[in-house]
Amino acid sequence: MSSPILYGFSKSDLEQVVRKVITEIRKTDIIQDSPVNSEEDKLTQKEAAKFLGISVTSLISWKKKGKVPYYQIGRSIFFSKSELLKLAQKNPGLVQSSRR
Template structure:
């Protein structure tokens, strides 16, 4: 008996699957143990939100609830990329890859 193949996926479905695979690869690369220079470690609220794949509003909410650590130099608030990556190593689902 021969196998019957049904083609139910279109070009957009294929693109979506490829995008998902690439995002997973980026996520894996992102939480690797690559050392980060001090200049790259400090993230602004906007950069941190983009890095985590969340809105700035969500980031501020997490900060107020004590879910993520931050530091303040004068008035500006900063976040540590190293601390985010350490948390992501423990929980890979924490960081969503950013879309380009």
């Protein structure tokens, strides 16, 4: 027969855990409310780079510079195909210059 294990947590420990849980829940709410609400619209970094005709390295650089919109939950990063298409249509030089 196993004996029960009891843990002691301080009030600040519990508050920190609750804050973390709330933050994670809010991230999922943001994603559900985002324009990327269908699986067909979600692209991985590799798929997004291929869609734009650029390397993954270039896409990561653009992401860091704020040139392309992206979404992140934890370590997962994805892009909206429709948003990338709008970006490419508004900024044709952005994509064309990287293909040279």
